Amino acid sequence: xxxxxxxxxxxxxxxxxxxxxxxxxxxxxxxxxxxxxxxxxxxxxxxxxxxxxxxxxxxxxxxxxxxxxxxxxxxxxxxxxxxxxxxxxxxxxxxxxxxxx
Numbered sequence: 001x002x003x004x005x006x007x008x009x010x011x012x013x014x015x016x017x018x019x020x021x022x023x024x025x026x027x028x029x030x031x032x033x034x035x036x037x038x039x040x041x042x043x044x045x046x047x048x049x050x051x052x053x054x055x056x057x058x059x060x061x062x063x064x065x066x067x068x069x070x071x072x073x074x075x076x077x078x079x080x081x082x083x084x085x086x087x088x089x090x091x092x093x094x095x096x097x098x099x100x101x
Contacts, residue, residue, distance in 0.1 A: 029067055036079065037065045043083040053082035 003011075013019045040050055040061075047065070051058040056078070063069035064079075071079070080087035 029070065032071065032076075033065055033067045036071075036076075039080070039083050039085050040065075043085065045083060050079065050082055054078050 014023065040047070045053070047058045047061045050056070050061055056075070060069060064071055076087050
């Protein structure tokens with residue numbers, strides 16, 4: 001599969017230690033917003049429909065999806081319920097490279 005321009009740019013930027021550190025620092029927030037947006041799309045819902053189903057304003061759903069608002073666990077549960085989805089949070093071990101002897 002051919003790499004996108006964004007993938008190529010990200011690889012180049014990851015060579016900068018400051019960029020790499022910041023990228024990893026914000027990764028959890030990026031994962032949440034991507035997962036929320038993908039779940040909404042997979043549920044076949046618009047932001048307006050999700051707003052109507054949850055009572056959360058469409059503007060707040062937009063803020064959640066663009067990363068300018070951090071959701072609480074309770075809010076994530078409401079969103080998951082409205083999308084007929086299961087909310088799952090997991091801790092994934094970091095990959096450790098082992099030095100070969």
